[in-house]
Amino acid sequence: MKILKFEKLESTQKIAKKLAREGKKPWTIILAKEQEGGYGRKGDFWHSPKGGLYFSIILPKSKIENLQILNFLAAFCVAKILKENFKLEPFLKLPNDIFVNGKKICGILTENVIFGNLKYSVMGIGLNTNIDKFPKDLEKKATSIKIELKKEINNEEILKEIIKGLKEIFVILTQTR
Amino acid sequence: MKFKLKIENEEFEIEILETPEGVKVKVGQKEFFFGEKEKIEEKTVAKVKIPKRNFEKREILAPITGEITKILVKEGDLVKRGQTLILLSAMKMENEILAEKEGKVKKIFVKEGEKVEKNQTLIILE
Numbered sequence: 001m002k003i004l005k006f007e008k009l010e011s012t013q014k015i016a017k018k019l020a021r022e023g024k025k026p027w028t029i030i031l032a033k034e035q036e037g038g039y040g041r042k043g044d045f046w047h048s049p050k051g052g053l054y055f056s057i058i059l060p061k062s063k064i065e066n067l068q069i070l071n072f073l074a075a076f077c078v079a080k081i082l083k084e085n086f087k088l089e090p091f092l093k094l095p096n097d098i099f100v101n102g103k104k105i106c107g108i109l110t111e112n113v114i115f116g117n118l119k120y121s122v123m124g125i126g127l128n129t130n131i132d133k134f135p136k137d138l139e140k141k142a143t144s145i146k147i148e149l150k151k152e153i154n155n156e157e158i159l160k161e162i163i164k165g166l167k168e169i170f171v172i173l174t175q176t177r
Numbered sequence: 178m179k180f181k182l183k184i185e186n187e188e189f190e191i192e193i194l195e196t197p198e199g200v201k202v203k204v205g206q207k208e209f210f211f212g213e214k215e216k217i218e219e220k221t222v223a224k225v226k227i228p229k230r231n232f233e234k235r236e237i238l239a240p241i242t243g244e245i246t247k248i249l250v251k252e253g254d255l256v257k258r259g260q261t262l263i264l265l266s267a268m269k270m271e272n273e274i275l276a277e278k279e280g281k282v283k284k285i286f287v288k289e290g291e292k293v294e295k296n297q298t299l300i301i302l303e
Binding site for chain 1: 240241246247259264266268269270271272273274275277
């Protein structure tokens with residue numbers, strides 16, 4: 001697994017889309033410790049201070065139907081990891097959001113870039129892991145694993161588990177469809 | 178002009194005769210004639226009209242059924258190759274449609290929030 005690590009980016013999605021277009025291999029991961037302009041569906045801002053897990057994956061070329069299912073199943077994959085590793089009780093708001101105790105903890109965004117006959121797809125995941133505190137306007141809407149568990153977790157270990165899970169889903173999808 | 182031609186151990190006697198009507202080629206007992214008739218046919222083919230087509234006009238089509246989330250250009254704008262034209266939300270995924278070549282936005286057929294079908298024309302560039 002190739003992980004490109006950055007201290008700070010405007011957005012891992014933007015870099016992933018650029019690199020996908022330049023021909024970077026599928027399953028390349030763009031990981032940032034911090035994002036200044038992280039975003040979710042319809043361009044909604046994603047609060048991305050240090051401590052959280054923010055990454056984008058260049059997806060292999062695939063049928064749009066498979067990507068749609070992968071997009072849905074990615075939320076199940078992350079929720080399963082939160083439940084099994086940390087005994088949290090995640091609630092899925094499909095297609096792309098995961099909540100814990102009524103507050104958002106993770107967002108997933110799949111984007112396709114269409115350039116003539118070519119298509120590139122990237123998936124971005126923002127998971128609130130080691131965030132101590134949210135700004136006032138987000139306090140009642142967002143939470144983190146650290147806030148819920150009162151302890152820090154290893155971001156890279158979770159990242160690897162998520163990627164492993166997504167790859168397994170992708171193999172099943174492309175073999176059975 | 179007469180000559181013999183050997184092709185794969187078989188010998189052919191060939192005679193080429195020029196006549197006022199055209200050229201006659203005799204291969205053994207068979208005769209082939211190349212004359213005015215052929216020339217006329219050639220001209221006819223060349224004169225067949227091909228419908229005119231404007232190759233410079235480029236339609237940007239919806240790659241998938243969905244909803245227009247954002248239009249990032251307006252009519253009359255000059256766009257560069259690779260510039261984002263439209264965001265289309267479909268099947269819970271975001272689709273970013275880029276300009277394949279540089280050009281001018283001639284016409285925009287859709288509005289933000291509008292539902293579009295696959296292959297529907299969104300924009301015409303020229």
